[in-house]
Amino acid sequence: xxxxxxxxxxxxxxxxxxxxxxxxxxxxxxxxxxxxxxxxxxxxxxxxxxxxxxxxxxxxxxxxxxxxxxxxxxxxxxxxxxxxxxxxxxxxxxxxxxxxxxxxxxxxxxxxxxxxxxxxxxxxxxxxxxxxxxxxxxxxxxxxxxxxxxxxxxxxxxxxxxxxxxxxxxxxxxxxxxxxxxxxxxxxxxxxxxx
Amino acid sequence: xxxxxxxxxxxxxxxxxxxxxxxxxxxxxxxxxxxxxxxxxxxxxxxxxxxxxxxxxxxxxxxxxxxxxxxxxxxxxxxxxxxxxxxxxxxxxxxxxxxxxxxxxxxxxxxxxxxxxxxxxxxxxxxxxxxxxxxxxxxxxxxxxxxxxxxxxxxxxxxxxxxxxxxxxxxxxxxxxxxxxxxxxxxxxxxxxxxxxxxxxxxxxxxxxxxxxxxxxxxxxxxxxxxxxxxxxxxxxxxxxxxxxxxxxxxxxxxxxxxxxxxxxxxxxxxxxxxxxxxxxxxxxxxxxxxxxxxxxxxxxxxxxxxxxxxxxxxxxxxxxxxxxxxxxxxxxxxxxxxxxxxxxxxxxxxxxxxxxxxxxxxxxxxxxxxxxxxxxxxxxxxxxxxxxxxxxxxxxxx
Numbered sequence: 001x002x003x004x005x006x007x008x009x010x011x012x013x014x015x016x017x018x019x020x021x022x023x024x025x026x027x028x029x030x031x032x033x034x035x036x037x038x039x040x041x042x043x044x045x046x047x048x049x050x051x052x053x054x055x056x057x058x059x060x061x062x063x064x065x066x067x068x069x070x071x072x073x074x075x076x077x078x079x080x081x082x083x084x085x086x087x088x089x090x091x092x093x094x095x096x097x098x099x100x101x102x103x104x105x106x107x108x109x110x111x112x113x114x115x116x117x118x119x120x121x122x123x124x125x126x127x128x129x130x131x132x133x134x135x136x137x138x139x140x141x142x143x144x145x146x147x148x149x150x151x152x153x154x155x156x157x158x159x160x161x162x163x164x165x166x167x168x169x170x171x172x173x174x175x176x177x178x179x180x181x182x183x184x185x186x187x188x189x190x191x192x193x194x195x
Numbered sequence: 196x197x198x199x200x201x202x203x204x205x206x207x208x209x210x211x212x213x214x215x216x217x218x219x220x221x222x223x224x225x226x227x228x229x230x231x232x233x234x235x236x237x238x239x240x241x242x243x244x245x246x247x248x249x250x251x252x253x254x255x256x257x258x259x260x261x262x263x264x265x266x267x268x269x270x271x272x273x274x275x276x277x278x279x280x281x282x283x284x285x286x287x288x289x290x291x292x293x294x295x296x297x298x299x300x301x302x303x304x305x306x307x308x309x310x311x312x313x314x315x316x317x318x319x320x321x322x323x324x325x326x327x328x329x330x331x332x333x334x335x336x337x338x339x340x341x342x343x344x345x346x347x348x349x350x351x352x353x354x355x356x357x358x359x360x361x362x363x364x365x366x367x368x369x370x371x372x373x374x375x376x377x378x379x380x381x382x383x384x385x386x387x388x389x390x391x392x393x394x395x396x397x398x399x400x401x402x403x404x405x406x407x408x409x410x411x412x413x414x415x416x417x418x419x420x421x422x423x424x425x426x427x428x429x430x431x432x433x434x435x436x437x438x439x440x441x442x443x444x445x446x447x448x449x450x451x452x453x454x455x456x457x458x459x460x461x462x463x464x465x466x467x468x469x470x471x472x473x474x475x476x477x478x479x480x481x482x483x484x485x486x487x488x489x490x491x492x493x494x495x496x497x498x499x500x501x502x503x504x505x506x507x508x509x510x511x512x513x514x515x516x517x518x519x520x521x522x523x524x525x526x527x528x529x530x531x532x533x534x535x536x537x538x539x540x541x542x543x544x545x546x547x548x549x550x551x552x553x554x555x556x557x558x559x560x561x562x563x564x565x566x567x568x569x570x571x572x573x574x575x576x577x578x579x580x581x582x583x584x585x586x587x588x589x590x591x592x593x594x
Contacts, residue, residue, distance in 0.1 A: 036308035124348035
């Protein structure tokens with residue numbers, strides 16, 4: 001048994017969300033293991049740590065919409081793996097343009113967790129959902145609905161990021177990158193593990 | 196009221212919590228009394244917050260499970276919002292099928308962690324600590340942490356009761372809530388300090404960091420188990436631990452030049468090799484027993500032998516090679532097989548009354564007494580001649 005970290009969809013049923021492939025209130029028949037996760041605000045994706053066997057891990061990574069982090073998070077993202085990492089993050093509407101081969105998977109994970117925290121605050125404070133299929137991380141900030149844009153700007157400002165100083169065609173993913181970098185750098189705990 | 200607070204829900208069945216007690220405010224759905232416990236009475240989320248006290252950001256809430264059904268989750272919550280945004284909170288809920296730590300934002304819930312299915316009469320608890328804008332959530336059963344995660348959705352609020360689903364099949368009571376104690380972090384940063392705690396119990400979650408160079412540890416009888424690593428990096432320090440027990444896995448390495456060994460009762464067996472390399476040293480071993488396999492080699496220039504009563508057998512050869520020496524053995528009994536060879540120029544024999552006894556037999560050609568002085572010799576070849584020599588000794592002159 002080992003704790004493995006995955007990105008997987010959240011399944012929404014009747015106002016309740018559970019990770020799609022792990023046992024929850026709306027997924028009672030899914031894999032029954034101890035797990036803990038971080039949702040990305042209203043986005044239906046979760047970063048989840050699960051205590052699994054090698055066999056259970058193999059079952060999970062065989063699923064098309066599940067991505068696993070390596071067991072050793074201190075491995076660097078190789079040039080060969082970089083395109084897959086970027087494509088995987090993009091598939092979950094997670095900005096990926098900042099990832100390069102100087103990053104370890106732990107550093108990538110920390111940034112994703114910060115991004116998820118930002119999305120949680122947007123949701124909890126203002127019920128804002130950033131991406132909806134039409135608006136993606138590659139969309140320009142000016143293309144966002146006004147309420148979402150104002151709330152994103154306010155949250156960025158609270159972290160010292162002045163969106164008003166950015167060019168008009170600045171992408172949402174670039175604002176998110178600046179906010180991720182502005183987030184306090186202290187370690188983040190998930191499922192009893194300090195990331 | 197003073198925190199922590201408690202409530203046993205001893206009231207009238209089907210009263211809502213605000214009717215049962217003014218200390219409760221409904222924030223989501225309807226929570227009612229049944230059989231001296233609380234249960235949810237709407238099909239989705241139900242929650243009530245304790246309104247009689249203001250809670251710190253770091254708080255807890257717990258309840259005792261009284262009944263469990265498979266589809267109704269009953270539990271407690273923290274950071275229930277106290278403004279108009281009613282249905283926002285963290286909670287832990289329990290059913291016969293599972294236990295989940297979760298959050299509710301604007302009436303929509305997300306499972307944040309899953310852990311063991313508890314039993315009736317188990318104590319279910321949620322704890323929230325806050326660092327900056329991050330809340331750390333811990334779900335516990337009977338005091339044991341079973342799930343942890345983090346969230347930034349809320350960092351303050353009140354404690355209360357919470358549930359998902361509807362029906363009296365899942366109920367809980369014995370609500371307790373309060374602030375988590377502060378000051379649980381021990382940080383020692385100064386350079387000069389002492390630790391006098393007796394028998395400290397360090398669990399995995401604690402980290403003791405000692406940064407200073409000069410310090411002393413006076414803990415009595417520490418027990419170091421395999422998982423512990425004691426690293427002392429500074430050059431000057433003292434350990435006063437009594438009676439440490441070093442097991443086989445320990446290695447004691449002494450690298451420095453000056454040191455002493457006080458082992459008593461040295462026992463040298465055949466397999467040992469004693470090598471003494473230094474020039475000036477002494478051996479004080481009493482009663483050294485050297486058996487035939489030992490070789491005693493004395494190489495120094497000046498030395499003396501004080502062994503009394505040397506018994507030289509035929510196989511022994513005593514060779515004295517030095518220039519100036521003295522033999523003080525009295526009554527030397529030289530038997531036929533012994534050879535006394537004196538090679539050097541200046542020496543004296545102080546044996547008194549050398550007696551040659553032929554046993555009454557005449558001296559034959561084989562029994563020769565030869566007395567030499569420089570280039571001269573007196574040869575005695577017959578007992579009668581010996582008398583003559585004695586008698587004539589005053590007369591003999593050596594030219």
